[in-house]
Amino acid sequence: MSRGMMGLGLSIANLGYHYAAWRHPDMPAGGNMDFRHYVHCAKLAEQGGFDAIFLADSAAVRDLDNPAIAREMEHQIVKHEPVALLAALSAVTKHVGLVPTVSTTYNDPFNLTRWLTSLDHMSGGRAGANLVTGFSIDEARNFGLDAVLGSDHRHERAIEFVDVMKGLEDSWDDDAFPRDKATGQFWDRAKLHYLNHVGKHFKIRGPLDVARPPQGHLPIFTAGDSENAMEFSARCSDVVYGGQPDIEGARAYYAAIKGRLAKYGRTPDQVKMMPGIMPFVGRTRQEAQDKFDRMQALIEPKLGLGLLAVNNFPDYRGHDIDGPVPDIAAAPGQKSFFSSPLMERMRREGMTIRQLYEAVSGGFWHLGVVGTPAMVADVMEEWFTTGAADGFNIQGPCIPVDTADFVELVIPELQRRGLRPAGYDGSTLRTRLGLPPAPSRYAA
Known part of the structure; x- marks a missing residue:
């Protein structure tokens, strides 16, 4: 995404964001665990020129103790671990960014940075990280806790987590590996850095045993509208995934995040606001409604x-x-x-x-649109040009059925309006999102 272009992500929630997606006659009901399904979706995202694919996640099967919640009728209960899945998808894609959801509460920063930095190398600089702090009691119990930790604790840990993560990414200078066969020197000791972090939540010596990622620092995605979540986003995030159902609420959220940036020494263009949208697209308004x-x-x-x-x-x-x-x-x-x-x-x-x-x-407690390609593009353009969004995460009702409609019908309309590029520009996810370079903390 070059400067001035609308960002675009494809959020793949197994078979789609509609809770009855798996019952659609054209959907593979077992696609949750079928790698071929995700390959199809990822290649469709590249066909449409999406900046990234985004995998939501929670390390739990939730709410089984509540008989009022019919989890046995939902398709999103079983799923692949997102980092492993995206690592596999990196081998069958060339351009699209790869953004897993990972928890700062239930992971260690060394292991997680190791996994994500490896993904960035494997994909040639296409990895990102959607950082969440966890809200589910079921997830807490899977990690030895009897209750969800308080918001203050989780977000304080998340802030320190990001600092450690970026420090570990800087373990090696970009030119730390001469690999000189004549002299026998593979790497330069002067260009290796120990982190030696000692904080409230973590004590980590380092260095990371993976070279500095191609992007320098992976783009960080966040979400949430609590005070703690918005402060965390303003301080640490590169992209914020929102969920507002109307333009007034989206503008207020947009302003609330951007208005916090200055106190962290950041400018509005350093954080991209990309709310979710669930589109039902048809060649006519009636076809979309049907x-x-x-x-x-x-x-x-x-x-x-x-x-x-x-x-x-x-x-x-x-x-x-x-x-x-x-x-x-x-x-x-x-x-x-x-x-x-x-x-x-x-x-x-x-x-x-x-x-x-x-x-x-139907997903319309977030932004939802039922209409023709022009009607969908009108909504997206209005949000983009009037301070409600810098881009969108497409939450397809049925993936890939409805996503294919979006790629075929809406993408050309956005390109015609000059809101999306005709192809991929920039080799990394950070570049395509229009984010500034991320030099090492040790750079001269």
């Missing part, structure tokens, strides 16, 4: 009610799903749902329970 309606019809009520429960809505089992949403108070200690944009929409439109869970499953 695709959307077909997906919505695949949502079983048990699944729909479970989606509401997992998103902090009350348990509506036993109520008429085609009746109005009951006024049920949140359980003690449960995050309030009444102030969410979706609840505001529910009250405004007088939704039924069915319509509410269809809105959640």
Whole structure:
């Protein structure tokens, strides 16, 4: 992505972001664990000129203890570990960036930096890292904890984690390896650096046993709208993945992150805001609506009610799903749902329970668009040009079915408008995202 171009990532959530994606007649129901499925998706991303593919992750099978959540009807429960999967995909792609989601709470910075730096070398400078701090009790239990650590603790650890990670990336100067066969010298001791980090959370000597990554420092992706999350993004992130359902909320989030940068000595162009968007695209408005309606019809009520429960809505089992949403108070200690944009929409439109869970499953509690290529491009252009986004992560309802529609129909429209390049420019993910170079802390 050259300066002035809209960034574009493809977020691959196994078979798609729609919860009934696996039931689509053209989808491979077992694609979660089928490497060929991901090869197809990655090559489709390259065909469309995407800057990166993005793999979400949580190291747990969540919410099995809650009978209101019908996890047995969801396809995203089993998945590949993202760094391993992207390492394999690096061998069958040439240009597209590779961004795994990795936890700063449940990983050690030495091991994680080792894995990601290796991925950057294997891919020729195409790796990134989406850093998350973890919010799931199920994930905490998989790492020996009885409760999720507090937000302050997790984000404090994450900040130190990033500092250690960048220090380890700088273990070797870029020219530390003369590999001189005549003299027998493979590497230069003067160009090796011990980190010797001693902090509150980590004590790491170093150096890393992998040469400095081709990008210098891998681009860091983050997300989250809590105060701690936004401070972490402003301090450490290169790309922020947002989830706002309307342009007003997106502009406010955009300004909230960019407005924090100065106190960390950073400029607005150093952080790219790339919210998620779920597009249903058709050659006509009716064709797009038919695709959307077909997906919505695949949502079983048990699944729909479970989606509401997992998103902090009350348990509506036993109520008429085609009746109005009951006024049920949140359980003690449960995050309030009444102030969410979706609840505001529910009250405004007088939704039924069915319509509410269809809105959640359809992805439109984030940004969603149902329309022609021009209609989708209009929304993206307005967000891009009016301070709501620097780019987008495409959350395809069914991957690769709907992603193929986006590549065939929307990408040419964005290119026609001068919002996307005709091909790949720049050899690394950092270059394509328009991010500044990342010199070593030891550079003269």
